[in-house]
Amino acid sequence: MPDQSHVGRRYSAPGQRIDSDRAHATAQAIAGADPVREPDAVPPTFAAVYCLGPTLAKLFSDPEVGVDLAGLIHGEQSFEWHAPVHPGDVVDATAEITSIDTKRGMTLVRLAMEATRPADHAVVCRGTSLMIVRAPA
């Protein structure tokens, strides 16, 4: 179970390539039956795929923190887009645990994340997440 001693842990997922097919499939899934509004663009919330997903995967597999995935809820999310990303770009993603609190039997894990593009040293996206881990029943 996450606790205060885990605040400050960092998870790095370097070398995330922005895959054109996957970006388009994500845009199409968001659009549903509607046409994709900008077919050649990487949708903004694709940051969930190139930044949030790969760093969270490292957190979830950190045996010392021991997040119980069965009780996990995504509570809040924010993204700031600082520069557009394009298919073929490669970005380095990192996430850091910024706070852990307990409230009514739930553990609230806050993370700050960032994706940078080494090719031009640009920060492309920053974000924060709140993950809520419910106590095992």
Added chain:
Amino acid sequence: MTAPAASEVAIGDPVTPFSRTVTQEQINAYAAASGDHNPIHLDPEFARSVGLPGTIAHGLLEMGILADAIASWAGGNANLLSLTCRFSKPLLPGDTIICTGTVVSVDDAGIATLEVGASSDRGDRVLTSGRATVRLSR
């Protein structure tokens, strides 16, 4: 696509309302594209076993639709600078998500701050405490 002009956007202006019906096929497609295969989104039996009414949409799929709604009003993805929201209530397959927003400020640089959110056609407030910033045209 062009962003609304900063000189023509006033505090209190609505973001053009935007609704989209979310199907289980769409949730499956989002799982495949995003790599989030949590069974609460895909397996009704599993979802019910953890106390949900059935499968639910990914919060990030809902947030993607909200981003689409705002970017559509703002003249394109590149004009959406930030988005924050809380995943308050689940959206179920077959539900229509209704995204709304209001301009709360416009600064000297032509950046508008919006209060945004989304509800379902069943009346649940699914995305709350939403904030976005967008770049308007000059």
